[in-house]
Amino acid sequence: MAEKDLDSTGLFGEFRRMVRTTGTVGGIAARLAGHKLGIKGDGAAHAEDLKGVLGGLKGPLMKAAQLLSTIPGALPDEYAAELAQLQSNAPPMGWSFVRRRMAAELGPDWQKNFKEFGREAAAAASLGQVHKAILQNGEVVACKLQYPDMTTTVEADLKQFRMAMGVYHKLDNAIKQDNVIEELTERLREELDYQREAANIRLYDYMLADSDLVTVPKTVDTLCTRRLLTMQWLNGQGLQKVLDTNPSQEQRNDMARALFEAWYVPFYRYGVIHGDPHMGNYTVRNDLGLNLLDFGTIRIFRPRLVKGVIELCEALRNKDEERAAAAYEMWGFTNLSRETINILNEWASFLYGPLMEDRVRTINENVETIFGRDIAGRVHAGLQKTGGVKPPGEFVLVDRSAIGLGSVFMRLGAKLNWYRMFQDLIADFDEDALAARQKEAIRVAGLERYI
Known part of the structure; x- marks a missing residue:
């Protein structure tokens, strides 16, 4: 075939067209395609370029890429390693802009609700920014205000993003991503509704009401809208700041x-x-308990799936292949060959290995720079050989939480009997x-309208 034909048809033609795309995510698709086609040889530098592109995004798309980065083969290794390090760095809205946004949510006399309202953003969130304020009754609150036009x-x-991942899927089909992309799309759209997030907070307040280790903020429902979330301000330090003080093993x-209690x-x-356990979503209390801060990525699962997770752990511990196959069906996997199972x-044994040994141990006794990255490569290669697998959508956040928490447990250097816990x-x-x-918790939280 002539070079002209190659340029205008098939995968190379698609790549060339995407190179000319001006959209940020179109550029990501082109990078993915170029990476796999060998058009640019330095994978690590290429991944650093992608990190730079995604790192400048407002909105949750960066989070979608991070979620994908925890699934073996959903993204190339270099991309997954770089994306795992990303944090939101969207530029803050200035005070004049904040005033207009607050007036749009609470009316022109919005300031009457507050004794004080911080003009500078106290923190960044994936969809907006947080301001510290004091209500007229003296209560200190956090006001999370969404950036404008985030739905669009x-x-x-x-x-x-769908286009980008569609290109990658044509190049590498170890993970058939239809359900995964649908799951990410649904979760990201949910994050746009701060009233739903307020209901998520009430849900966690109910579920963890008896916990001495975890604090959930109270919402101020009269000051919550779809684009403004007002909740109790919780004092605490970032985990890295606490680690810098060289805490004892205890x-x-x-x-x-x-952490274990808050998530599990x-x-x-x-x-x-809670599908997003990165360190910006909680702070450490003075007594070393935790404050949970962000409740946008919350998933309610079928009870059958929870049973499937427990069954899989027991099957792996007892080396029971038939029980493992049945557990994957409970998860929602279909048409799995014995080889694919x-x-x-192998991946599940890595994720749940600490839960299967009745002894005190670190979460990962084989030191790795990126938690699970080496074994993910082997699993990805195996799935390619067997024709790939189509994970159920529910797999995404279970996997993400296990990997994310494992990384934090590893950073902590915690030594516990995970099996007993x-x-x-x-x-x-x-x-x-x-x-x-579950039904009662959903009722109390007022989440029925969203389910």
Whole structure:
């Protein structure tokens, strides 16, 4: 075929057209295609370029890429390694802009609600920024104000993101991403509604009401809209700042216990998971408990899936292949060959290995720079050989939480009996009882309207 034909048809033609695309995410697609086609040889530098592009984004698209980076083969290794390090760095809105945005949400006399309102942003969020304020009754609150036109921005970026991942899927089909992309799209759209996030906060307040290790802020519902979330201000320090003080092993373990409780009590008792455990979403209290701060990426699961996770752990611990196959069906996987199940078991054994050994240990005894990256490469190669796998959408946040928490536990250097902690959570597991608890929690939180 002539060079002209190659340039205008097929995959090379698609790549060339995307190179000319001006959209940010179109550029990402071109980078992915170029990477796989060998058009640019330095993968690490190429990944650094992509990190720079995504790092400047407002909105949750960066989070979608980070979520994908935890699934073996969903992105090239270099991209996954770089994306795992990204944090939101969107430029803050100035005071005049903030005033207009607050007036749009609460009316022209919005300032009457506050004794004080910080003019400078106290923190950045994936969709907006946080201001510290004091209500007329003296209560200190955090006001999370969404950037303007985020719905339009998110929808435009999601459209291009689908295009980007479609190109990559043509080049590498180890992970058939239809369900994954649908899941990410649904979760990201949910994050646009801060009233839903307020209901998520009430849900966590209910689920963790008996916890001494975790604090959930109270919402100020009269000052919450779809684009403004007002909640109790919680004092605490970032985890890295605490680690810089060189805490003792006991203190490290205390923080790890709080993390474990914050994420896994809701999952195994109520079928609810927080899908974004990165360190910006919580702070450490003076007593080394945790403050949870961000509740945008919350997923409510079928009780059957929670049972599937427990069944898979037990199957792996007892080397029971038939039980593992049944567990994957509970998760929502379909048409798995025995060879594919064995490959998935390798990944699952890595994720849940600490829960299967009745002894004190670190979360990952084989030191790796990026938690799970080496084994992910082997799993990806195996899936390519077997024709790939189509994960259910629910897999995304379960996987993301396990990888994200594992990375934090590793950074903490925690040494605990993870098996005993897990067994304590599931000792009285009953699928019907979980379903009843979940239904009541959803009712109390006011989440029925969203489900």
